[in-house]
Amino acid sequence: MSDTRLTMWEYAQIQGYSRRDFLRFCGWLAAAAGIEASGVGQVVKAMETKPRLPVVWFHFQECTCCSESFIRSSHPIVSDIVLDKISLDYTETLQAAAGHQAEEALHATMKKYKGEYLMLVEGSIPTEADGVYCCIGGRTALDIVKEAAAGAKAVVAWGSCASHGCIQAARPNPTGATPVHKVVSGIPIINVPGCPPIAEVMAGVVVHLLAFERPPLLDGLNRPKAFYSRRIHDTCYRRPNYDAGLFVETFDDESAKRGYCLYKMGCRGPVTYNACGVMRWNNGVSYPIQSGHNCIGCTEENFWDNGPFYQHLASFPGFGIESTADTVGVTVGLVTAAGIAAHAISTNIRKRKLIQEGVKESGNARTDKEGGA
């Protein structure tokens, strides 16, 4: 087998894609990665010159929903990218080889591309009882993750399991389920939370790494800002109903049939940072709120313990600014106006604060986190 590694453009040519297809694809990549139009040229150049990135994808304590979401990625050429344009050298879900042949493929990549390969992790790592709650090939997940991370260029923690433990870390966390960033250090880690993350968000993150050879701009929780800087509440198309005090009181009531706000049904939109409201799911078809169910906050740490899901947020200690709006739905009329005003004011204060924080944070982040992965 030859050692040649083709660039993306060479590869696309062999596969019969025209230059026009290729440029359109680069444009899409740029859009997906949240890059402005002026940056498209940079993407094209990167794709013309970069060989296929070796990628290893691990599964630990998980349900494979992240892998399933990833293969739902909508743009036709994206599934080509994940199959062909990266070199997915280890993935228990899709690879042909099993057993020691699979392990050999993994170790060949870890050895040959030491310091170069991208490590994707789906699932949390159990740390109780010396890690016996998840073993692969007779070794513990803890052992495997540490070994593989030592030679990786960067780690992407797919989904809420790898980002913050998710369901198995929910009370009482019987297996000591732990996110990647608590067992691995010394290399860039990108958290892409969600249960699962949106397919196009996952593709967008890979594309960003591929095209720019560095992690996207991250927030304080190491989440890509392109997809996790907005609350669902602030991007929700039902937001005007919230502002107007129009709430669903029971599932399938007249208000539900009109698509009013699900805040009183327990919606976590006000405390959840994700791109559902902007990108929606499965190529923009819908998202939970659009289909009538409250957001359960699946990108947020400990969201399983922040329940019950159908209890609305104002009852929770520590939830501040939107509690005024709860009053809105209970007593309409004058209070509604007051509620809206209070909400508008607090939102504006928050907005200003966010902008200030954003400016400060992005300055820091560029120096802290954009170091060449």
Add this chain to the structure above:
Amino acid sequence: MANRIVVDPITRIEGHLRIEAEVKEGKIVDAYSSGTMIRGFELILKGRDPRDAWAFTERACGVCTTVHALASVRAVEDALDITVPPNAELVRNLMFCAQYLQDHVVHFYHLHALDWVDVVSALKADPKKTSEIAQSISSWPKSSPKYFADVQKRLTAFVNSGQLGIFANGYWGHAAYKLPAEVNLLGTAHYLEALEWQKEVVKVHTIFGGKNPHPNYLVGGVPCSVNLDESNALNAERLAYVGTLFEQAVEFVEKVYLPDLLAVASFYKDWGGIGSGLPNYLAYGDLPVHGFKNTKDFKFPRGAILDRDLSHVHEVDGKNTEQVQEFIKHSWYEYSSGDDSGKHPWDGETQLKYSGPKPPYEHLDVDAKYSWLKTPRWKGHPMEVGPLARLLVAYASGRADVKEVVDGALKALDVPVTALFSTLGRTAARGLETKLIAGWSKEFYNQLLANIKNGDTRMFNSERWDPSTWPKEAKGVGLSEAPRGALAHWIVIKDGKIANYQLVVPSTWNASPRDAKGQRSAYEAALLGTPVKNPDQPLELLRTIHSFDPCIACAVHLYDEKGRYIHQINTF
């Protein structure tokens, strides 16, 4: 002297599965199946709101997403005596059908096909001949010589790149691959097409449940409302979208999946005599037509078959504590009543107790405990669950539509009915039920439209939504059929909270270790006699295991009826 081979990880499955097999004179003479990962769902569920349980349990599996949510809402509705509106039942059925259509196609092409299709051999194919074969078995339009030549060119570029990615280290060129190069090319082309296709039909979940994987469910109905005069609800556009998605899915199943399945199967008829495994089959049944309480009208009937006696279907009752029981003789748990006893899920107790080798390890101690999966039994019998069990129960129940499809396939392949009890039979049954489901999905869709036309737009029953309306204590069971087989959730509710929750899932039935009597479960039984020509490349073992479509993450669980924090793992 038998040679012990270990396959770990078993890839192209969901979850973490390890198989240790004894091979003697080219055949498997004994086998041990082990689940090597556990998360602890049932303990986590204790004390939670029963209305939230669907969201927790749905995360048992992201491949067969939705099925646990469905079993869960049914368990709660059973406990609280809630009847959901007909439209909600239809929406659940449509989501069920969409799940099966996607899941079975993905299993065939992406998880199972590489056991039968030699991708590297496809490079040598004559695209013209592939085109002729494709056109002789189907009217699917993507079948020109140019199309297959392009796929081949693409594949050649892939191999020449030196980075084989997911195809690296496959058993290419293994003597057990029997397809002509041209059929390998056909299979590889459709592998890629199916990968594109599968992301479409799941949009049915996105429309009704807001996202996929893991769409939203609701105790008492479904969360989406109907309002034909509103853009914020299910209106004509949304319903038409669902209709189109099903039409496209059905076309792919009928013109690509089923013809490919029969074409591939025709080269592997000998696998109709391999991997027969257990003679007992269990199906809880699903797809209610007149409400979930009318089990007799389910599209998939409920029942059990013992000793392959298709003349008698035994009645199955999830609430009878003598029927479904779980054992832990070879599982890393302990019972207060001893390792030989069995427990009905409502009365179960589980204490995690790892006693296996300290990792890293080479071999498990298979004479002792060797898996995180418990061992479920029906009236003491080991049972196979899954597409084959469903079809056999329906066939034995005299369902005309099922008989027609099954008999048609047997005739087309010119194999006897006994060929069903095999590795090939399982794989074929999966395809045949997909065909049935494709047809049923149209019925459900038309019925939903008819109901709305007649003015019934109800999607949710709010009568017992409020916990103040609930009894102080209630027990329920939610029975369903996951793509991989019989699935049930048992719940005990006390004072509005979950006091007990237990999942007994398909892969627990199939992949579990031996029971107290030493009886093997389905995987271990089916592997007996499976040939292994080259112990370093146990391709045949993968065929038999993949014919069950393993899904292991859901199969391991723990639970403790007293709600104790259980960590008795400090025994080594």
